[in-house]
Amino acid sequence: MIARILVAYATQKGSTADIAEAIGAELRVLGQTVDVREMRTVKSLDGYEAVILGAPIYVGRIIEMGKFVQRHNTGLLERMVAAFAVGTVPVSKDEKQIEAELEVLRVMFKSIQPVALTLFAGKIDPAKLSFMQKTMVNMVKSPVGDFRDWVAITAWTRDVANKMGL
Numbered sequence: 001m002i003a004r005i006l007v008a009y010a011t012q013k014g015s016t017a018d019i020a021e022a023i024g025a026e027l028r029v030l031g032q033t034v035d036v037r038e039m040r041t042v043k044s045l046d047g048y049e050a051v052i053l054g055a056p057i058y059v060g061r062i063i064e065m066g067k068f069v070q071r072h073n074t075g076l077l078e079r080m081v082a083a084f085a086v087g088t089v090p091v092s093k094d095e096k097q098i099e100a101e102l103e104v105l106r107v108m109f110k111s112i113q114p115v116a117l118t119l120f121a122g123k124i125d126p127a128k129l130s131f132m133q134k135t136m137v138n139m140v141k142s143p144v145g146d147f148r149d150w151v152a153i154t155a156w157t158r159d160v161a162n163k164m165g166l
């Protein structure tokens with residue numbers, strides 16, 4: 001069967017991939033057919049009715065997603081779209097920083113009119129970081145650990161499915 005929904009993600013260390021898989025699993029529980037794929041392997045949106053995009057934030061930049069939105073702009077305009085970014089800023093509860101990251105996401109999707117945009121708390125595993133990355137994480141005093149909130153991720157997925165009329 002051809003999947004109706006595409007969940008496309010970017011990731012460096014795997015934590016966003018896990019979130020994308022959890023969203024895919026929840027949509028399947030809701031009876032949907034879903035493909036969960038790395039963004040860079042997606043050549044065409046043909047056949048999909050809805051697209052959910054997710055990518056992590058590194059040094060204030062959401063990786064890969066802007067390029068994907070540009071490359072598939074026409075296809076995204078014709079489909080239901082939702083997106084999420086992943087980072088450790090949401091852990092800080094610093095409203096100004098959270099708002100700044102949300103604004104980056106909003107600007108990226110300005111032309112698309114997505115049904116939902118959100119930020120999820122991610123994960124930093126020091127064992128997976130390069131020396132430079134460790135230094136940066138220490139410098140900005142970023143929280144270190146796994147902060148992914150699976151209940152919030154499931155709730156967002158259900159809300160998105162509802163808004164898309166799935």
Ligand SMILES: Cc1cc2nc3c(=O)[nH]c(=O)nc-3n(C[C@H](O)[C@H](O)[C@H](O)COP(=O)(O)O)c2cc1C
Binds near residue numbers: 089123136137
């Ligand atoms: C070097 C470095 C820079 C980061 N910069 C940001 C940032 O600017 N904003 C943020 O919210 N999170 C930041 N993070 C946290 C990552 O977004 C978080 O670890 C995310 O879960 C990584 O996703 P991935 O495992 O899919 O690569 C940074 C992490 C590292 C290691």
